[in-house]
Each structure stands twice: as C-alpha cells, then as structure tokens.
C-alpha cells in the first residue's frame with residue numbers, strides 16, 4: 001500500500017478543515033475513552049491485568065523462534081498448513097498460490113489490518129479473483145474505495161448519511177437512513193456471498209503455540225462465517241502475535257476487548273484449531289496459516305522492540321489528542337495514532353515516515369491506556385533521536401537546535417541572550433502584553449499570541465531584589 | 469536545609485513573577501533558598517528534539533551547579549520530570565561517577581507543589597473567586613502530581629476550586645510540537661479552552677508554564693480577554709505584581 005506519511009502536515013490541515021470528519025472524531029471520547037474507563041473500573045484490578053499482559057507478551061517475544069516452531073508443529077499435526085512469508089509480496093504470492101491450488105474464484109474476508117499492510121486485496125484482484133470484505137466497516141470502505149482510518153473502527157471517519165448515499169448508489173434499493181435498516185441491508189447483500197465463496201481470509205488476534213490455534217475477537221459474526229463456511233480458510237498473522245498457552249490467551253482475552261471497545265468480551269470469540277474433523281460438521285477442508293515477518297524480526301533486537309508487544313487494540317489512538325484531532329488517514333499508511341507513529345517508520349523506514357514521530361505532544365495518555373504497557377512516548381523519542389542523527393530534519397531546525405544547545409551550555413552567553421530577548425519581546429508587546437507575530441516563532445504566532453514577558457529575565461529580577 | 473530553586477528557562481524569559489513566587493514559598497518553609505546563577509535550561513527541548521547528547525551535557529552542568537543543595541525544586545512538572553525520570557535513563561551507559569551524580573540529583577529533585585505540600589506552614593495569597601486547575605501531562609503522568617497543587621490552592625482564603633471536564637486531557641502544547649504543528653496544537657487547545665469556560669471559573673491555573681502560555685496565547689488570539697491564566701504558585705504566594713495572563 002502506498003505510503004504518504006511524509007505528507008502528514010498537508011493531510012492534517014485537510015482534516016482540520018473537514019467539518020464532517022471533526023464531528024465524527026468528536027464521538028471518540030465518549031464511545032471509546034469513557035467506555036474503556038468504565039470497563040477497567042468494573043474489572044477492578046485492571047492495572048495488575050495490564051502488567052500481566054505486558055509480561056505475557058514479553059515472554060513470548062523472548063522465545064519467539066521456539067514458540068513459532070511449536071505453533072507450526074501443533075498446527076500441522078491438526079491438519080493445517082503453515083507458510084512463512086518474509087515480506088508482503090511473498091505473503092501475497094503465497095495466498096495467490098493457495099487460491100490457485102484450490103481452484104478458488106470467490107473470496108470473502110473478515111477484518112484484518114495485516115492484509116491491509118500487504119495490500120492483499122489489490123494483489124488478488126489483479127489476478128482476477130473476486131474479493132469481498134464482509135466486516136460492515138470494511139465493506140463500506142470497499143464500496144467507497146477508501147482505506148481504514150482506525151484499526152478497530154475502520155469507518156469511524158464516515159457518518160450515516162454518507163453510508164446511506166453509498167448504499168443507495170451501489171445496492172439500488174430504497175434509501176434508508178436508519179442504522180438498523182442499513183445493517184440489515186448489508187446483511188442481505190452479504191449473506192449469499194458467504195455461501196458462494198470458495199475461500200475465506202481472516203487475520204489473527206493471537207496464535208496459540210501449545211495448540212496451534214488461531215484466536216479471533218469479532219463483533220459482527222462475519223468472522224465465523226468467513227472462517228467456517230468456505231472450503232478453504234487462510235489466516236494471515238504477523239509473527240509477533242504468538243503466545244504460548246491458552247491460559248495466557250485467557251488473560252489477554254480479558255484485556256483486549258476492554259481496552260478496545262470497553263466490552264468485557266467481544267460478541268464473538270473464536271478459537272480455530274485445525275481442519276474439519278471426520279465427525280465434525282463445521283470448518284474448512286483446508287486451513288492455511290501465513291506467518292508474516294515484513295520487518296518484524298528486525299525489530300526484535302532493536303530499540304523499538306517493545307512495539308512488538310502490541311495487540312492492536314486501538315486504545316492509544318482513542319486516547320491520543322493528535323489522533324482525536326486529525327483522524328487516521330493523515331498518518332498516511334495502515335497504522336495510525338501513536339502505535340502507527342512507531343509501526344510505520346519501523347516497517348516502511350524512517351525516511352518515509354519521519355513526520356510521524358514529531359506529531360505527538362508526549363502527553364503520555366497512550367502509554368497509560370496501552371494494555372501491554374508499551375512506552376510509546378519513549379519509542380517516539382528514540383525515533384526522533386534517530387531522525388536527528390540521520391539528518392532527516394530540515395537544516396534550519398537543526399541549526400536552531402544547535403545554536404540553542406550551545407548557548408544553554410554557556411551560562412554567560414545564555415544570560416546575555418535571554419536578557420536581550422526579554423527586552424525585545426517586551427518592546428514588541430508593550431501595548432497589549434502580547435506579541436501577535438514573531439518571525440522566529442511563526443509556527444507559534446500563526447495560531448496563538450506570545451506573551452511579552454516583563455522586560456527582564458527572572459534571574460535579573462531576583463538578583464536585583466537581593467540587592468546585587 | 470538548603471534548597472536550590474531551578475527557575476526553568478521559560479519562567480526566566482517570560483515570567484519572573486513565577487520565580488519570585490516560588491522563592492517566596494520555599495523561603496516560608498524555613499529552608500535556605502539558593503538560586504544558582506549559572507543555571508540555564510534542563511535540556512528537555514533537546515531531549516524531545518532527538519538530541520540527548522545536549523541534554524546529557526546540561527544534566528551534568530545542572531548537577532554541578534546544584535551539588536551543594538539538599539533538594540532541587542522546580543516550578544514545572546515537565547522539567548522536574550526531565551530531571552527525575554529522564555536523566556537517569558540517559559546515563560545508563562555512562563561512567564559510574566557520572567551515573568551516581570545524576571541518580572543522586574534525580575533522587576533529590578522535587579516538583580514545587582510536591583515539595584510544599586507538607587512543608588508550607590502558611591499561605592500568603594488571597595484570591596476572590598473561582599479557579600480551575602489544569603493537570604499538565606508530565607507532572608500528572610510522569611510524577612503523579614495531582615492532589616498537592618489542589619490542596620495548596622484550597623488553602624488560599626477566598627478561593628473556590630472548581631473542576632473542569634477532562635482536566636487531565638492534554639492542552640496540545642507538547643513543547644516543540646506547538647511550533648512544528650501549530651494548527652493541530654491550537655485545535656487541541658480549543659477543546660481545553662471550552663472546558664475551562666464551561667467550568668465557570670474566571671481563572672485557570674496549572675503547574676507548567678509552557679501549557680499556561682499556550683492556553684493564554686490561544687485564549688488571547690480567540691478574543692477571550694477575561695479568562696485569567698496564572699501559575700498556581702503565583703496564586704498561593706500572592707506575588708505582588710503578578711499580572712495574570714489575560
């Protein structure tokens with residue numbers, strides 16, 4: 001998928017001017033932030049649960065190779081096939097080969113961010129296969145030819161009226177603006193497609209090593225249909241998604257829905273293990289699991305390693321003041337918000353996403369909300385350090401930083417400059433006490449006045465009061 | 469007890485009345501208060517701009533200048549957080565001697581409200597009317613400063629403390645973020661300004677000058693010339709000549 005993260009600034013400006021988007025984003029605090037807070041409070045010992053979640057994920061990362069091999073062995077002995085993909089292109093090729101091998105023509109999909117990462121739909125469609133997204137939000141986006149703006153609520157940027165327009169244009173049915181009716185309409189369109197499909201593609205919230213199972217948390221039920229009705233099921237997962245035991249999965253199952261949507265448990269929790277047995281009535285005849293690296297193993301030994309704990313709950317997006325203000329598309333790739341500002345440079349390269357680590361206030365709300373305690377502000381700070389070290393910031397900015405740094409290390413010079421600046425500011429703003437435009441801080445004064453100060457530095461004032 | 473006041477670079481340049489308030493309040497605790505003259509900046513801007521080397525140099529400079537102080541006190545949650553939370557991490561792989569100095573510095577660093585909470589015998593300030601307190605992010609989430617400034621404000625005669633909605637939400641300042649992404653920063657700020665106005669308080673206060681000048685500058689620019697903005701220490705100290713930002 002095309003990376004436009006270097007155009008963050010322009011995209012953010014468009015988001016700020018988009019009143020419809022702003023109305024949609026204004027729903028986040030109540031719908032997600034408050035809901036998570038209530039769920040955490042109801043649970044009681046949520047902080048201990050977060051610590052446990054972080055430990056479980058750390059344990060898995062420490063033995064990633066062992067757990068993945070165990071996962072493969074357990075999955076294979078239950079009839080599944082496991083494929084390893086180094087990058088997105090290889091993952092797409094593998095899925096395409098599977099489709100060809102099984103004579104597949106129609107594919108249904110449930111929501112999966114990792115397939116967005118691979119731009120899998122484009123690859124399949126280019127090969128002449130019919131691919132249908134069946135998660136309601138993803139279905140809407142497929143009709144609208146847009147990409148998700150949130151990892152949990154992909155269509156959060158759209159309102160009901162837009163969906164009405166879209167459906168009436170595409171479905172050629174009587175218009176409806178009622179949400180229940182719109183859902184019913186989508187259901188009636190989608191339902192026969194599940195039966196017609198030869199192959200279902202899903203993501204994976206977790207992989208369980210001890211049983212070779214794929215765990216899915218969903219709310220619409222389409223995930224169950226996608227993974228059980230078609231004769232072939234392909235699950236695609238990032239290699240970091242593995243945990244060792246079902247017991248550990250149970251702890252994460254308490255954490256994920258509460259953090260994501262404030263639900264105690266998602267409407268559906270599905271554990272997919274092996275193919276349909278001889279005596280079973282449900283399940284696919286063939287079950288393929290594609291394990292995608294795409295840069296993840298490189299992160300293991302890097303300073304960004306903690307991001308591999310991420311369970312894609314979206315809490316950091318919901319709690320982020322920047323995400324709440326510009327929405328997900330501005331981030332320019334698959335993963336938005338604080339986690340996206342780490343994942344994107346980590347996976348596509350810092351030079352293509354250098355703006356993202358800058359687009360944070362370091363308020364720390366993401367870190368406090370993260371169910372696996374990823375120190376997101378610290379990771380962003382590390383990325384900023386790399387940005388500076390690799391000379392990826394504008395020369396003007398580096399010069400300013402260096403001059404300031406030099407002055408701050410030389411107290412006499414600094415005192416002189418500060419005293420001078422205090423006087424200049426005071427003159428500029430004397431009439432009102434505020435400066436409306438500062439050439440060296442135009443980024444500030446474009447939207448805010450700058451205080452004129454008192455005409456003396458604090459150290460001058462204190463020294464004078466002391467009489468010397 | 470010898471207490472070193474670190475004024476912070478923003479207060480030095482823009483808000484001498486805050487430095488005076490902090491010194492007044494610290495002196496009331498009975499401590500000997502010193503203000504080392506060679507102090508400049510704690511290095512937080514460099515740290516957040518991806519230049520930890522400069523921050524390390526400034527950390528060592530600061531540690532030297534405050535070496536003879538039993539406590540180092542800062543009227544800013546984010547600067548205190550830089551000393552206490554971030555400095556030690558920056559020295560994890562530095563020589564033992566440097567690390568010891570920096571860890572000792574971190575251990576005796578206090579945010580002003582935390583320091584005064586149990587130590588301030590009397591409150592000189594007077595205030596007529598309602599005040600609402602904005603929790604600046606670093607103080608709140610890095611240091612856990614929440615109750616102390618509120619308790620100090622509650623002791624000011626005439627002052628009625630009211631809570632705004634979402635007092636813990638970020639105001640959008642974010643240091644250099646406010647310069648690099650001024651438009652986003654201001655849009656975040658507008659939500660905070662709305663919460664302040666809805667609280668019915670005529671005065672908003674907080675513990676970090678960066679956030680306060682951002683709030684005040686935005687209020688000013690959007691035509692709100694009645695809401696007053698003060699650092700809580702200025703209210704508690706009743707600093708004569710402390711002109712509210714409005």
Ligand code: SF4
Pocket residue numbers: 309310311312313314315316317339366369370371372373374
């Ligand atoms: S970084 Fe943490 S909060 Fe953000 S999506 Fe990942 S697990 Fe959730």
